[in-house]
Amino acid sequence: MTKITLGKAINAGLRAAMEKDPKVVIMGEDIGKLGGVFRVTEGLQKDFGEDRVIDTPLAESGIIGTAVGLALRGYRPVCEIQFDGFVFPAYDQIINQVAKMHYRSEGRIKMPVVIRIPYGGGIGAVEHHSESPETLFAHVPGLKVVSCGDPVDAYWMIQQAISSDDPVVFFEPKRRYHEKAELDESVPPVQPLHQAKVVREGTDATLFCYGPMVKTCLQAAEAAVEDGRNLEVVDLRTIAPLDLATIFASVKKTRRALVVHEAPLSLGTGSEIAARVTEECFYHLEAPVLRVTGYDTPYPPSRMEDDYLPDLDRVLDGVDRVMGY
Amino acid sequence: MSESVPGTPPEVFAPVEAPVSPPQASEEVEFVQLLTPEGERVEHPDYSFDLGDEAIKGFYRDMVLVRRIDAEATALQRQGELGLWASLLGQEAAQIGSGRALNDRDMVFPTYREHGVAWCQGVDPLRLLGLFRGVDQGGWDPKDNNFHLYTIVIGAQTLHATGYAMGQQRDHAIGDAENGEATIAYFGDGASSQGDVNEAFIWSSVFNAPVVFFCQNNQWAISEPIDRQTRIPLYQRAAGFGFPGVRVDGNDVLATYAVTQQAMKRAREGSGPTLIEAYTYRMGAHTTSDDPTKYRLNEDLEHWKLKDPIERVHAYLTRHAGVDHNFFDEIEAEADKIAAVLRAGCLALPDPVLTDFFQHVYVEETPQLAEQRDQFAAYAASFEGEG
Numbered sequence: 001m002t003k004i005t006l007g008k009a010i011n012a013g014l015r016a017a018m019e020k021d022p023k024v025v026i027m028g029e030d031i032g033k034l035g036g037v038f039r040v041t042e043g044l045q046k047d048f049g050e051d052r053v054i055d056t057p058l059a060e061s062g063i064i065g066t067a068v069g070l071a072l073r074g075y076r077p078v079c080e081i082q083f084d085g086f087v088f089p090a091y092d093q094i095i096n097q098v099a100k101m102h103y104r105s106e107g108r109i110k111m112p113v114v115i116r117i118p119y120g121g122g123i124g125a126v127e128h129h130s131e132s133p134e135t136l137f138a139h140v141p142g143l144k145v146v147s148c149g150d151p152v153d154a155y156w157m158i159q160q161a162i163s164s165d166d167p168v169v170f171f172e173p174k175r176r177y178h179e180k181a182e183l184d185e186s187v188p189p190v191q192p193l194h195q196a197k198v199v200r201e202g203t204d205a206t207l208f209c210y211g212p213m214v215k216t217c218l219q220a221a222e223a224a225v226e227d228g229r230n231l232e233v234v235d236l237r238t239i240a241p242l243d244l245a246t247i248f249a250s251v252k253k254t255r256r257a258l259v260v261h262e263a264p265l266s267l268g269t270g271s272e273i274a275a276r277v278t279e280e281c282f283y284h285l286e287a288p289v290l291r292v293t294g295y296d297t298p299y300p301p302s303r304m305e306d307d308y309l310p311d312l313d314r315v316l317d318g319v320d321r322v323m324g325y
Numbered sequence: 326m327s328e329s330v331p332g333t334p335p336e337v338f339a340p341v342e343a344p345v346s347p348p349q350a351s352e353e354v355e356f357v358q359l360l361t362p363e364g365e366r367v368e369h370p371d372y373s374f375d376l377g378d379e380a381i382k383g384f385y386r387d388m389v390l391v392r393r394i395d396a397e398a399t400a401l402q403r404q405g406e407l408g409l410w411a412s413l414l415g416q417e418a419a420q421i422g423s424g425r426a427l428n429d430r431d432m433v434f435p436t437y438r439e440h441g442v443a444w445c446q447g448v449d450p451l452r453l454l455g456l457f458r459g460v461d462q463g464g465w466d467p468k469d470n471n472f473h474l475y476t477i478v479i480g481a482q483t484l485h486a487t488g489y490a491m492g493q494q495r496d497h498a499i500g501d502a503e504n505g506e507a508t509i510a511y512f513g514d515g516a517s518s519q520g521d522v523n524e525a526f527i528w529s530s531v532f533n534a535p536v537v538f539f540c541q542n543n544q545w546a547i548s549e550p551i552d553r554q555t556r557i558p559l560y561q562r563a564a565g566f567g568f569p570g571v572r573v574d575g576n577d578v579l580a581t582y583a584v585t586q587q588a589m590k591r592a593r594e595g596s597g598p599t600l601i602e603a604y605t606y607r608m609g610a611h612t613t614s615d616d617p618t619k620y621r622l623n624e625d626l627e628h629w630k631l632k633d634p635i636e637r638v639h640a641y642l643t644r645h646a647g648v649d650h651n652f653f654d655e656i657e658a659e660a661d662k663i664a665a666v667l668r669a670g671c672l673a674l675p676d677p678v679l680t681d682f683f684q685h686v687y688v689e690e691t692p693q694l695a696e697q698r699d700q701f702a703a704y705a706a707s708f709e710g711e712g
Contacts, residue, residue, distance in 0.1 A: 025495070051494075051495050056528075057524070057527050057528060057531060059520075059524045059527065059528075061484065061520060061521055061524055062484060062521075062524035062525070062527065064484075065481065065483075065484025065485060065487070065488065065521055065524065065525070066484050066485075066487050066488030066491060066525075066528055067488060068484065068485045068488055069484065069485040069486060069487060069488020069489035069490070069491065069492065070488045070489070070491060070492045071488075072467070072473070072485060072488070072489050072492075073488070073489050073491075073492025073493065073496070074492065075492055075495070077488075089520070092478065092481065092521075093481065093484065093521075096478050096481065097478070097481055097485070102685060102686070102687065102688060103462070103682070103685045103686050104462040104463050104474060105462075105463060105466075105467070105474060105685075106461065106464075106682075106685050107684070107685050107688075108466045108467070108468075109467065109474075110688055141686050141694075142686055142687065144687075144691075164689070165688035165689065166687045166688050166689055194691070240691075241691035241692060241693050241694075242693070244692065244693070245692075
């Protein structure tokens with residue numbers, strides 16, 4: 001068993017999916033010889049050929065629109081969008097075609113399309129390279145939206161997403177691409193794709209997070225021990241649909257909830273969790289559900305991103321507030 | 326900035342300087358024609374019609390029947406039975422000629438106006454009405470007739486067609502002009518301005534995908550004339566993308582057949598895409614919600630009436646193929662029968678039930694959606710028994 005980075009785990013997951021099913025094709029900009037700007041697809045074109053690992057022209061609507069056609073033909077396309085902020089030229093094809101085709105056809109047509117999007121900030125990048133647009137997809141009926149928070153999940157979740165007959169928008173925490181963990185490929189995944197996992201058991205409050213914020217929240221929980229607080233951390237993994245059963249169970253245990261995400265505050269994942277928890281766990285709550293998130297501004301110039309992004313201190317500040325009720 | 330006061334006329338800016346050269350798009354440059362509006366056969370150096378009079382009689386029947394189906398659907402809309410209808414009036418030759426040039430393995434990606442192509446592919450006309458009546462959003466299985474669902478977002482289907490053609494390539498289904506397969510994407514002159522259409526041109530070109538782009542230039546995108554979409558004839562755009570483009574008389578069913586047949590063969594044998602611009606005219610409104618009298622001249626319509634796609638075949642069959650009135654009468658009777666069946670079928674379409682449609686959102690339904698469906702079902706059930 002060896003340590004593997006999150007980026008390499010996705011690469012291994014893609015490779016496993018392509019070996020298992022000859023209908024899996026991957027497509028995107030610079031994914032062939034270069035192996036993608038983050039090298040996530042490195043070596044795949046060499047081993048699977050140019051017909052299955054397709055360097056596309058630079059047009060995102062074209063990537064998704066042709067993926068729709070390939071899916072209609074029986075293929076399972078995995079599309080790479082190079083950066084979060086570049087997905088919007090494809091938004092029409094994703095919202096109006098990928099998401100609605102099964103509904104429009106009354107179930108006759110399936111759209112097993114995976115859209116991989118490296119997302120989130122913290123890498124000192126220029127504009128359009130640090131965004132967290134997950135809610136813009138999670139709000140759309142017909143799409144499923146997930147995000148992996150560690151290399152083991154990355155390896156299994158990408159394969160589960162590819163075998164899903166529903167379209168999946170797969171958000172990859174780009175600043176965690178180089179995080180390492182032990183991966184034993186012979187141990188099957190514990191969770192199905194649309195299930196959250198408790199990554200740290202606790203009793204005093206629950207931190208709900210996903211993607212890049214999982215590591216941040218785990219660090220915050222460790223730091224909170226010094227303050228005598230025993231925090232539970234739940235990696236949501238799936239944003240659409242949310243795994244409400246796991247969320248409710250945790251809140252009923254800890255009675256306090258804090259949602260942490262990089263995306264802006266209003267109408268975000270935290271908003272939905274707060275609403276659901278209020279509906280289902282009203283009499284269990286000791287405090288309102290609080291949120292620690294990015295602000296309702298466009299993603300700022302990177303010299304200010306440390307102030308924009310939730311970090312350990314802001315999460316602990318949120319914990320102080322949720323414990324203060 | 327001063328605030329606008331109700332009742333004061335809006336500020337009108339001086340028009341920007343007119344372009345130095347007039348647009349060329351609607352100039353009648355030479356196109357492929359094999360049957361004149363008067364019903365006379367003409368030869369073309371690059372294209373010939375390789376079928377006989379029996380086939381032409383078949384095309385005539387197709388065109389009359391789809392025009393009748395179209396008229397019946399328009400009437401159903403006027404009577405409140407359809408919410409909307411997009412008429413194909415005037416475009417019968419473009420659709421029947423191209424539709425009849427396909428083999429039974431070719432795949433079709435239509436807009437929402439390809440009722441004639443649907444007919445050629447064997448789609449029950451009643452199935453086309455569901456979308457417009459509001460009982461479904463495409464009530465047929467594309468696999469049954471190799472005819473994809475109608476696409477309403479302008480131009481989106483050209484990318485689907487290109488991707489599908491890339492699938493045909495990967496399945497090694499091409500390489501034989503007759504027995505191979507290819508894909509045809511329909512779109513209009515308005516769609517030619519869409520990014521998706523231009524991306525489809527690029528994709529198909531660089532991947533050499535077996536797809537034929539069939540543009541029905543009917544001169545109007547709702548109220549916008551072709552000059553607002555292009556300054557050059559549309560077919561000439563293909564050259565910039567690196568594949569052949571051809572303009573065909575879209576009201577000549579022999580020519581649209583011959584041109585499409587050649588382009589499909591080219592695609593099936595692996596020689597890549599072709600752009601066909603079928604030069605035609607939208608004789609009716611954009612849809613039943615539109616009012617063309619607000620933006621175009623009646624004389625244009627009168628001018629195009631002389632080029633009617635059906636009349637010219639009628640003239641040819643009468644004058645040159647010895648077809649007598651019995652043939653035409655039989656087709657009229659058949660058309661009336663089909664229209665009556667269509668009307669009865671439309672009125673009998675069952676109203677859909679919302680609970681059923683919850684299930685179509687996902688292959689694997691989410692717990693949240695199942696809960697919402699159950700809540701709706703319980704809410705709806707609470708009214709049962711009430712008058």
